[in-house]
Amino acid sequence: MPLPRTSRGSRIRGRPSMSATPSLKPQSIWASMPARVLWLQPPSEEPPLAEELRTRLAAVGLLVYTMAFDSSPGEACRAFDLIIMRVGTQTVSQVASALLQIRACNYAPLILLTDQEPFEWSLMALPTGADAVLSIHTPEEIILARSMALLRRWLASR
Numbered sequence: 720m721p722l723p724r725t726s727r728g729s730r731i732r733g734r735p736s737m738s739a740t741p742s743l744k745p746q747s748i749w750a751s752m753p754a755r756v757l758w759l760q761p762p763s764e765e766p767p768l769a770e771e772l773r774t775r776l777a778a779v780g781l782l783v784y785t786m787a788f789d790s791s792p793g794e795a796c797r798a799f800d801l802i803i804m805r806v807g808t809q810t811v812s813q814v815a816s817a818l819l820q821i822r823a824c825n826y827a828p829l830i831l832l833t834d835q836e837p838f839e840w841s842l843m844a845l846p847t848g849a850d851a852v853l854s855i856h857t858p859e860e861i862i863l864a865r866s867m868a869l870l871r872r873w874l875a876s877r
Contacts, residue, residue, distance in 0.1 A: 754800040754870050756781050759788035759817075761807035769805055769832075772859050776866065792817055797824045801870050805855070806833040806840065814840075815847050822848040828869035832862070 758773055777783045786795060788804060796802055802821060806814055814831070821829060831844045831852045841852040851865055 753780055753782050754874060755798065756783045756801045756803065756866070757796055757799040758783055758785045758803050758805065759792055759796075760785060760805040761809060762787040763807055768855055768859075772862060775859055775863055779863070779867070781870075788817065792821055794824055796821045796827075799825065800827050800873055801866060802827055802829045803866070804829065804831050804849075806831060806835070811840075811843050815843055818844060818847040818849060828866075828873050830862075830866060830869070 756776055758769075758776075760769065773783050773785065781801075784799070786792065788809070802825070804814070804817070804821075809817075818829070818831075828850045829848060831840060831849045832855045833840050833852065834855045837852050837854045844852050850869055853862055853865065
């Protein structure tokens, strides 16, 4: 079996260097097929961190749509590759109901962001269908990295 060639025509030999840095920038990952992200937020006032995070998601080439999270998001969530649900003053039963409705229509990764205790929300949200539960005060880089990792796995499986 012949060795693969590089773009300049030379053959690739040996192992790749472990110190090599990836040549892809975050923007180029989604250039061929931008992923669609649905940001579900409470209809009430939101913290400024949420706007900054949505801006950073858009900056890496994701298409970010915002929808007020009221009683039944269901069918509206069907066409998205990642769903981020921002929890404010909703009760646990309201969020659990919304998660079940979303999961009935879409199996895309779902991240729950809360300004309350993430551990308590994790006990409800993870078994109900969320893929991650993070505090809204988690550094943006971590939330962005988690979102990108979930998206990579989701898009690769489709």
